[in-house]
Each structure stands twice: as C-alpha cells, then as structure tokens.
Amino acid sequence: MSSGASSTGDAIAALLRRFTPLEVLNEDPSSKTAWLLGRIDGEDGASASAVVTVERPPFSLGGAGPGLFHGIALGEGEQNDIYSWATGFANSAALGPDLRVSVIYPATEKHISKHRRQQRRWVCETPQLYAQIVQPYVDAQPAARLRWVENILDKRVEAERIVYEDPDRETGFVILPDLKWDTADAASMYLVAIVHRRGIRSLRDLTAAHLPLLKNIRAKAAIAAQRYNVPADALRLYIHYQPSYYHLHVHITNVALESRGMSVDRAHLLDTVIANIEDIAPDYYQRATLSYVLGADSELWSRWTAHSG
Amino acid sequence: MSSGASSTGDAIAALLRRFTPLEVLNEDPSSKTAWLLGRIDGEDGASASAVVTVERPPFSLGGAGPGLFHGIALGEGEQNDIYSWATGFANSAALGPDLRVSVIYPATEKHISKHRRQQRRWVCETPQLYAQIVQPYVDAQPAARLRWVENILDKRVEAERIVYEDPDRETGFVILPDLKWDTADAASMYLVAIVHRRGIRSLRDLTAAHLPLLKNIRAKAAIAAQRYNVPADALRLYIHYQPSYYHLHVHITNVALESRGMSVDRAHLLDTVIANIEDIAPDYYQRATLSYVLGADSELWSRWTAHSG
Structure with missing residues (x-):
C-alpha cells in the first residue's frame, strides 16, 4: 500500500x-x-x-x-x-x-x-516465598504451554533451525537461533540452548546433579557459535529467572549485543550459576534469595499480591 | 566554576x-x-x-x-x-x-x-586469580584517583548536589545524582550512594561486617528517592564489579530506567549481595567466582593477558 x-x-x-x-x-x-x-x-x-x-x-x-x-x-x-x-x-x-x-x-x-505501560514491581523471593507462591504457580502451568518445546526436542517442528545438538538424554540439548535474531549479523548473535532432560523447570531446581549438563552447555555453545564466527571469549551465556517458560534453557549471545534480556533484573550468568553450585554450596539455588521484576498485569504478580493481601 | x-x-x-x-x-x-x-x-x-x-x-x-x-x-x-x-x-x-x-x-x-570503542573480553575471576591479578592492580591505584571522592565526602565540592546524607563514619554515606542524569525526569532517576567508610574497595572486600552498612543504604535510598517521587518498590540498587573507582558506591535507579550499567556483565543487585552474605556464606565474596567484561584496551585486561601469556 x-x-x-x-x-x-x-x-x-x-x-x-x-x-x-x-x-x-x-x-x-x-x-x-x-x-x-x-x-x-x-x-x-x-x-x-x-x-x-x-x-x-x-x-x-x-x-x-x-x-x-x-x-x-x-x-x-x-x-x-x-x-x-x-x-x-x-x-x-x-x-x-x-x-x-x-x-x-x-x-x-x-x-x-x-x-500502555505496565507498572513493574520488584519481588524479593526467599526460599520460603518460593515454596508458598512461586512453586504452586509453576506446578499449575498447563503441560500444553510446553508443547512447542517438546515439538522442537522431538524434531516435529523447526528441525531445520537446529544448529547444534548433543542428543544425550541427561546432559544433551539442542541449540537454535532465537526468534529475535535475523541470523545475519554476528555482532547481535542470539542463540538458545534447550535441554533434552525434562523436569528442570528453572534456576530453583538446579543442584550439583546438574553440573555435567551445565558445563556441557558451556563447552558446546562455543562450537555452535563458531558457525557465526563468534569466538568463545565473546559469548555471554545466561539463564532467566523468572523464565518465560518453565523448561530449562540457556541464552547464548554475543557480548557485543546489548538487550533488555541481559539485565541484572532477570539474567544469571551461567558461569556464576556453575560457580555458586560448585564452589559455594550444592544447594545454593534452594537457599538463595532471588530478586526480579514482574509486570503488574502478570498472573504471577497477582499471586504475590494475593499472598501479601 | x-x-x-x-x-x-x-x-x-x-x-x-x-x-x-x-x-x-x-x-x-x-x-x-x-x-x-x-x-x-x-x-x-x-x-x-x-x-x-x-x-x-x-x-x-x-x-x-x-x-x-x-x-x-x-x-x-x-x-x-x-x-x-x-x-x-x-x-x-x-x-x-x-x-x-x-x-x-x-x-x-x-x-x-x-x-574509543573497545573490543570486549570476558574474564572469569576465581579467588586465586583475584589474588594474583586484580588485587595487585587495585592496590596499585594512585590515591589521587580517589581525590574527587574525598572532596565530595568532605564537602569541598558538589556539597549542594548532595540529596541525602547519613554522617555515620561506619554505616553512613552521601547520595547524589549521577552525572548521567539531568534530575528532571523521575522515570530515569539515577542516584549514587558513596559510603563514608574508607578502604572498602569493591565487592570482593564485603563480608558480614558490612551488613549494617549495606542494609542502611537499602533503607535510606528509599528516603532519598522520595524527593523525586520514586517509590521504594520501584528502586533498583546495584554494585558494579569491576567498579569504575575503588571506593564502595551503590547505584540507585528507577526500575523503569534501562541502561548499560544494569547489565549482568557488571551489575550485582544489592539485595543479592546482602542475601549471599547473610543467608549463604559470610565470606561469599571472598570465595565467589565473578565474571565480567573488560575493554581490550584497559590496563586491567593487559594484566590478565600478561598473566596468562
């Protein structure tokens, strides 16, 4: 027109x-x-x-x-x-x-x-508040919300978009370009690793048992990024909490990319996650207080207000 | 002038x-x-x-x-x-x-x-590498580089810009607008709290002994922000590692502000810092592995390359 x-x-x-x-x-x-x-x-x-x-x-x-x-x-x-x-x-x-x-x-x-602007609200989630408010919310997520993830892992859709796979059921994952990235500009490279193992819903579930999986992602992300000529020391790997879906996935971006998703409001560096579990405490993420921002119109925020009200 | x-x-x-x-x-x-x-x-x-x-x-x-x-x-x-x-x-x-x-x-x-635009490099700083590379660099900082901080704390300059002060020598601090903020627009509010206590150079120095200071900043930042009609639950408080100067200071922004400084590449939420020390380990920041990005032209990066080379 x-x-x-x-x-x-x-x-x-x-x-x-x-x-x-x-x-x-x-x-x-x-x-x-x-x-x-x-x-x-x-x-x-x-x-x-x-x-x-x-x-x-x-x-x-x-x-x-x-x-x-x-x-x-x-x-x-x-x-x-x-x-x-x-x-x-x-x-x-x-x-x-x-x-x-x-x-x-x-x-x-x-x-x-x-x-219209959604008001943004800070949440300071202690382990107790996770158990009382957030875990019931995560448990209540309909399985259908993860069907698209299952479809990718089972190669029913988007199989041609997978740029790397480690098929191991415990420590494996697929890597594919994030939909926000046009795959043309290496400086804004944005990939996502989605783990094969089911049932790891978020950062809160991670323990020493998952170190081989997390380290495997760290090592193999560098191989996937070679395809776009992004060297290993230019990679930023991080996990969102809260995530947008409750099946463990790791964001892999070029460190040159500045995006809202790498804000300390949501992002946890994979290196930090591994070090917290390995060097500080195997149950770090079950004991940690995690702070993050929620939109005031979100369902999770309404559960926080219902709890405190 | x-x-x-x-x-x-x-x-x-x-x-x-x-x-x-x-x-x-x-x-x-x-x-x-x-x-x-x-x-x-x-x-x-x-x-x-x-x-x-x-x-x-x-x-x-x-x-x-x-x-x-x-x-x-x-x-x-x-x-x-x-x-x-x-x-x-x-x-x-x-x-x-x-x-x-x-x-x-x-x-x-x-x-x-x-x-000038610099290539950016990831550093994964273990406690051992902190002791070998970073601590000698911090120790070698000329005292003159902190003279402007002393000038502010002693009210020799910028006294009229101070918007809040707790004068306690151990747990006190001054708060003033960051130079990046024009003080007009509350949505982009950006304040900095600079502690009175000398000798806390960075996150690496923080222990349980500093919890009263850190909690005092968290509490009083809300009072300072009232001046700009920014409510306590709209505040993002964080510490940079590496900082741009080695005297402890806390960034206080409106959560509506998106800026490069809140990237997980550098920013550590004050709430997380307090919880790590209080709930996880009093020596968390002496045991932690801290990952961050350095400019390839920076003096600190040249020390990293000299160490590994």
Missing part, C-alpha cells in the same frame, strides 16, 4: 498535524522512545483514537563536517575544569533526522492497552 | 561552534549516543583535542498539546493498513530538547582512548 517514499511521508505528516495528544501511554528514557494516545479528526468531522510512537533515531554522523554544531542553542549547563555539559537544540540536519514516528490509526482498545 | 545556567550554556555552545570533528570514536544506537573526537581552535590560534559526547535526551511530553506535530517534516515512510511509520524532523520545541552534549576540552590521549 506504500505509494512512493516522500508522498507517504507527507501523508503521515499531514495525519500527525491533526493529532491531539491525550495521554502518554509509556516512556522509555533509555531508548528515547515514548508512546502517545490521542485523537485524529477525520475529514468527515468524526474523530478516532490513534497510538503514536515517537523515537529518537540514532545519530547519522557519516558526513559530519566543521559546521556540525553551527546552529546549536544550549540552555542550562555546567562547567567543571575540563568537563562541561549542557542540554538544548541542535537546530541542524547535520546530526541526521531527530524523530521517527509510528502511527496506528484508527487504534482499538486492544492496541491502546498493549502500548 | 559554574557561572549561571544560561551563560554557561552559551559558553559551551560557543566552544562547540569552533569544533571540527575528526573521528567517530564510538556509537551506541540503542541509547542514541555517539562519541566524537575533534579539534577546537583556541583564541590564540592554537588548537587542542576535544571529546564531545552527543546524546538524544528523552522526550519531555509534560506540556504536549494539539500543535505537537505542527512543524513535522517526514522523509521516507511506509503505510500498511492501519499502520504507518516514517523518519524526519520535528522542527518543534514541543517534544523537548533534542540534544545533550558533554565536552572534554582540552582532552588527553587517555580521555580519547577511554571513549
């Missing part, structure tokens, strides 16, 4: 000039992105909801020359010895475009709630 | 108009930040190196009204059913400032190499 680059840009700009913002649905200050709900008046006088995402694009500095900051206007600033800093306006195209917009129009209630 | 907000901004803008870019030292597309090396001609005709960090600030949408996109000009774009997107220029102050700059001028070779 695209109809030539600039006229499409002009049409979107014309639409946005009729946009009246009503609410900031969400903001991500680190990626410099915000999500706005508003209304756009149609040509017939009626109006409909629109969700507009505004994002600052990365700088385009390829042609940066002497006049780069010619039009700069700075407001508040500070100077301390050789260091100074200030915020203002570039007033120049030399740094590249300053805005990327996406528009959903007309937007439904479903679009709106999908883009 | 600050001399009134707007005239300082004007002075920095005047400096930047004389900036000639020579090289893009590094770029981070996810945070929309770039580091430029260039030269600035002095008034005497001589010129010196400058490192300029340009960053897109988060949007300021507090006063967003009907004319928000009035001046928008979009280039390439796409439309597909109810979805459309395009990149261009806002041509408006309604979205807030579009540029934050930091300048180091004159900059030394050390400043330049610190900001």
